[in-house]
Amino acid sequence: MRGRMWGLALYLFVLGFILNLLGIVFYVTVSAFSKRWFGTPLPTSFTTEWFGYAWKEFGLARILGVTIFVALTVVCLALLLGFPAAYILARRNFRAKPVLMLLYFLPLLIPQMTYGIPLATTMFRYGIGGTVTGVILAVLVPMVPLAVFILMPFFEQISINLEWGAAMMGANRFQTFRRILLPLTLPGLLTAGILILVNTVSNFELTFLVGGAGSQTLVVALFYNIFAGGVRPVYSVDAMALMYMTMVMILLLIALRFVRPTQMVFRLDQPRR
Amino acid sequence: MKETIDSLRFRITKRFGTKTVLQDFALEVRGKQFITFLGPSGCGKSTALNILAGLLPATDGEVWIDGARIDRLPPEKRGFGMVFQNYALFPHMTVFANIAFGLQLQHRPAAEIHERVREMLDLVRLPGFEDRYPGQLSGGQQQRIAIARALVLHPRLLLLDEPLSNLDAKLRIEMRAEIKHLHSNLGLTSIYVTHDQVEALSLSDWVVVMREGVLMQAGTPQDIHDQPRNLFVADFMGFRNFFPAEVATAGPEGEVEAVANGMRIRGKTRHSLAPGAAAVAAIRPDDVVVGEAASGPNVFRGKVDIVEYLGREHEVILTLESGARLWVHTEARLTPGEFMPVVFPPERVIFLPSEGPGGIA
Amino acid sequence: MSLRRTGEPSELDLMAMACLAPSLLYVLVMFIYPFLYGIYLSLHPLKLPGFSLANYFAFFTDQYEYKTVGITFRLAVPNTIVVVACSLLLAYNMRRGIWLERTITTILVLPISLGVILLGQGILGFYGGRGWFNQLLVGLDLLEEPLVLTHNFIGVMISLFMQQFPFCFLMLLGYISGIDPSIENSARMLGAGPWTVFRRVMLPLIAPGLAIAFALVFVMSFATFPSAMLLGQPSGATRTMAIAAYAQAFEQFDMSYASAIAVLMGLFQLAGLLVILLLRRRMVMAATMGVGKR
Numbered sequence: 001m002r003g004r005m006w007g008l009a010l011y012l013f014v015l016g017f018i019l020n021l022l023g024i025v026f027y028v029t030v031s032a033f034s035k036r037w038f039g040t041p042l043p044t045s046f047t048t049e050w051f052g053y054a055w056k057e058f059g060l061a062r063i064l065g066v067t068i069f070v071a072l073t074v075v076c077l078a079l080l081l082g083f084p085a086a087y088i089l090a091r092r093n094f095r096a097k098p099v100l101m102l103l104y105f106l107p108l109l110i111p112q113m114t115y116g117i118p119l120a121t122t123m124f125r126y127g128i129g130g131t132v133t134g135v136i137l138a139v140l141v142p143m144v145p146l147a148v149f150i151l152m153p154f155f156e157q158i159s160i161n162l163e164w165g166a167a168m169m170g171a172n173r174f175q176t177f178r179r180i181l182l183p184l185t186l187p188g189l190l191t192a193g194i195l196i197l198v199n200t201v202s203n204f205e206l207t208f209l210v211g212g213a214g215s216q217t218l219v220v221a222l223f224y225n226i227f228a229g230g231v232r233p234v235y236s237v238d239a240m241a242l243m244y245m246t247m248v249m250i251l252l253l254i255a256l257r258f259v260r261p262t263q264m265v266f267r268l269d270q271p272r273r
Numbered sequence: 274m275k276e277t278i279d280s281l282r283f284r285i286t287k288r289f290g291t292k293t294v295l296q297d298f299a300l301e302v303r304g305k306q307f308i309t310f311l312g313p314s315g316c317g318k319s320t321a322l323n324i325l326a327g328l329l330p331a332t333d334g335e336v337w338i339d340g341a342r343i344d345r346l347p348p349e350k351r352g353f354g355m356v357f358q359n360y361a362l363f364p365h366m367t368v369f370a371n372i373a374f375g376l377q378l379q380h381r382p383a384a385e386i387h388e389r390v391r392e393m394l395d396l397v398r399l400p401g402f403e404d405r406y407p408g409q410l411s412g413g414q415q416q417r418i419a420i421a422r423a424l425v426l427h428p429r430l431l432l433l434d435e436p437l438s439n440l441d442a443k444l445r446i447e448m449r450a451e452i453k454h455l456h457s458n459l460g461l462t463s464i465y466v467t468h469d470q471v472e473a474l475s476l477s478d479w480v481v482v483m484r485e486g487v488l489m490q491a492g493t494p495q496d497i498h499d500q501p502r503n504l505f506v507a508d509f510m511g512f513r514n515f516f517p518a519e520v521a522t523a524g525p526e527g528e529v530e531a532v533a534n535g536m537r538i539r540g541k542t543r544h545s546l547a548p549g550a551a552a553v554a555a556i557r558p559d560d561v562v563v564g565e566a567a568s569g570p571n572v573f574r575g576k577v578d579i580v581e582y583l584g585r586e587h588e589v590i591l592t593l594e595s596g597a598r599l600w601v602h603t604e605a606r607l608t609p610g611e612f613m614p615v616v617f618p619p620e621r622v623i624f625l626p627s628e629g630p631g632g633i634a
Numbered sequence: 635m636s637l638r639r640t641g642e643p644s645e646l647d648l649m650a651m652a653c654l655a656p657s658l659l660y661v662l663v664m665f666i667y668p669f670l671y672g673i674y675l676s677l678h679p680l681k682l683p684g685f686s687l688a689n690y691f692a693f694f695t696d697q698y699e700y701k702t703v704g705i706t707f708r709l710a711v712p713n714t715i716v717v718v719a720c721s722l723l724l725a726y727n728m729r730r731g732i733w734l735e736r737t738i739t740t741i742l743v744l745p746i747s748l749g750v751i752l753l754g755q756g757i758l759g760f761y762g763g764r765g766w767f768n769q770l771l772v773g774l775d776l777l778e779e780p781l782v783l784t785h786n787f788i789g790v791m792i793s794l795f796m797q798q799f800p801f802c803f804l805m806l807l808g809y810i811s812g813i814d815p816s817i818e819n820s821a822r823m824l825g826a827g828p829w830t831v832f833r834r835v836m837l838p839l840i841a842p843g844l845a846i847a848f849a850l851v852f853v854m855s856f857a858t859f860p861s862a863m864l865l866g867q868p869s870g871a872t873r874t875m876a877i878a879a880y881a882q883a884f885e886q887f888d889m890s891y892a893s894a895i896a897v898l899m900g901l902f903q904l905a906g907l908l909v910i911l912l913l914r915r916r917m918v919m920a921a922t923m924g925v926g927k928r
Contacts, residue, residue, distance in 0.1 A: 024752075028752055107661065204750060205859055226864065238755055355823040426824065
């Protein structure tokens with residue numbers, strides 16, 4: 001009986017959370033489509049003009065372009081840098097390994113503000129502050145370690161016997177990599193890629209600190225427009241936020257066809273069954 | 274709750290989705306018996322055990338103990354002891370804490386708990402191990418602690434789920450003897466699950482052979498070993514040689530003579546086989562006599578193909594004149610390529626009804 | 635290929651170095667260097683020549699500034715506790731899989747895609763004074779006055795919860811599902827009811843994962859910036875250390891002072907993590923000590 005009550009309470013909690021979520025998203029959606037809305041349960045009239053307004057006024061074309069470019073570049077570079085490192089860390093043991101792991105973990109541990117401010121300062125001094133390059137380089141700092149930590153478990157799951165077997169059959173390092181390791185780590189690369197993508201697109205502190213006029217990502221632009229002193233109608237900001245959400249959600253839903261939700265989070269050290 | 278049971282009766286069906294894992298699996302167990310569920314992986318034996326323990330609900334059916342229906346009872350209220358294949362000791366607790374766990378839940382006085390734990394450790398021959406952690410123990414020691422932990426509560430029924438599978442061969446033999454010893458000492462009603470027929474034969478009063486959720490044969494170890502009722506049980510219990518044959522004559526007391534691919538084989542059967550019926554003759558490798566070209570029934574000639582040295586005996590594979598392969602266990606030293614006479618003593622040959630193509634698993 | 639355990643070629647052969655070098659160099663150049671530079675900056679205040687702790691003195695003597703430490707902790711700690719507790723409860727009860735598990739986990743992952751701005755706007759709207767939530771409760775006569783849930787601590791915490799709960803829940807779910815189910819089964823066979831199983835058997839085994847989850851959520855909460863600005867009172871009650879650092883950097887243009895605040899933020903966060911680590915030791919010891927006393 002008590003078990004039943006617990007079960008019920010939990011379903012209610014999940015339900016509550018979902019309703020909460022729906023309420024929040026729905027509110028913003030309604031706002032984005034309303035002509036004027038103040039105080040009443042629903043707006044008096046609807047319109048789609050805010051989307052066009054946002055597109056023109058906020059320069060969404062450029063912003064979207066920057067965001068997508070930054071995201072894709074960061075994903076590629078992070079995976080490129082992180083993949084070999086994850087392999088070595090998964091397979092080898094050496095005295096400096098704990099130090100190395102800590103080193104890789106620090107950018108994820110230390111608040112982005114803490115290293116972002118001096119990083120931004122340095123970048124502006126060397127002239128790459130405020131550029132797309134600068135933004136890419138900045139966001140890469142926490143994303144490379146993230147790639148490493150997500151890919152490591154995937155390598156650990158591949159028995160070393162597979163590599164040895166390939167070597168016994170005459171494969172050199174490169175062939176083993178291309179024909180054995182790469183296909184088997186594809187799920188890991190996919191998972192890591194998606195997570196890095198989502199994290200990059202949603203990153204705020206670093207993109208905010210380093211971004212400049214022509215290198216704002218969507219989130220940063222949204223933020224500026226809210227604090228633009230009331231000049232921007234809230235409906236247009238909501239429209240832009242909605243566009244952001246739709247874009248990322250589509251990405252996420254595509255990704256979830258290939259990856260299970262539990263694989264998308266930071267893997268804790270699990271006791272082996 | 275009484276400390277022993279008089280009878281355990283059940284009939285259970287279990288489905289996982291569309292897959293039927295147990296189909297009307299029914300049995301009656303008397304108190305103090307040692308019963309084994311024997312079968313290959315996936316036959317449902319562990320599922321049945323888990324249902325009896327209360328850890329899994331049955332899709333359909335009932336479980337009765339001494340006339341009371343218990344299938345709605347949660348496992349913590351059943352008073353059964355259970356030993357798991359991977360020991361399932363609590364890694365964060367000492368040996369003492371592990372064994373004392375159940376007693377503490379019963380709010381026994383500390384002195385009593387100490388006494389009973391010590392007693393149990395003596396019984397499983399690990400005195401003084403109270404302060405060790407499971408991680409510091411070997412497999413055999415862990416299993417003994419797991420047994421101690423179950424027994425210390427004086428359960429009225431003991432369930433054992435392949436407890437020896439994770440141990441190496443030598444340890445397995447030792448632990449088997451321990452379990453046998455414990456059972457004869459304590460007289461506890463026990464249900465044991467295994468895929469190892471040697472364990473089943475040596476430990477049990479009653480063996481239940483299962484295949485894909487269905488009961489294939491239930492009987493004493495001697496019954497199951499000497500008189501398997503069907504091809505699956507015969508194969509599982511070690512009859513390696515099977516000869517599809519057509520019955521020629523059948524006597525009133527089960528004597529049968531049949532022809533298998535040109536070989537005239539004489540043997541016995543417990544089934545009713547009429548002349549002309551399709552049957553299978555079966556004999557164990559150990560029962561085949563090699564050498565002495567005596568006269569009499571069941572004498573055949575074969576060419577030795579492979580000889581494997583097993584220490585005392587040899588495992589020999591011969592090809593008979595009829596083309597059939599024959600497995601033999603013999604002390605005789607043979608050479609590949611030799612032609613040898615072999616005899617199937619008629620009292621060691623059994624006949625089983627043919628089951629059509631694919632009768633043997 | 636270097637062989638293991640033969641003792642002669644090192645595990646760190648040329649190939650290993652080559653694989654590690656790019657990412658390692660990147661972290662060293664783009665993280666360690668700025669990090670150290672930030673510390674250097676903080677010790678060289680704008681208006682003073684040379685090395686000085688003036689920034690730090692200024693911080694701890696300015697009430698407006700040092701209050702941010704307390705505020706940040708008062709925000710991060712309760713939020714972490716609530717997120718982890720809820721995640722644990724839900725994950726524990728879903729450990730054997732429940733009906734609609736895939737659907738529920740998918741739905742819980744989706745908030746990742748919302749973005750902090752939409753979340754902020756949505757919460758402001760939905761839970762605002764005239765938002766749907768309050769309109770509903772007032773309309774149903776359950777409340778006299780609307781609840782003040784935005785532009786304060788609560789608003790920020792709602793935002794943080796929505797962002798962190800899914801992530802923490804999925805982590806714990808993965809971890810708890812990895813615990814051997816026969817341990818729980820054996821505890822039940824020994825007579826333990828569900829609560830006893832949780833308290834004396836499962837919780838000690840979940841503790842390590844719980845500690846890591848706690849640490850990660852704490853880290854995420856401590857550094858909160860946009861949520862605090864959008865949904866709180868950035869110049870008052872919810873002025874977190876991150877906001878203070880930002881203000882110094884981009885409103886006062888005092889990079890040195892901003893770096894000092896940022897460094898302090900990092901230090902306080904690490905202090906918090908150390909406390910978590912110590913608490914975890916104590917918790918594990920308590921769980922295993924009460925049991926099995928001779």
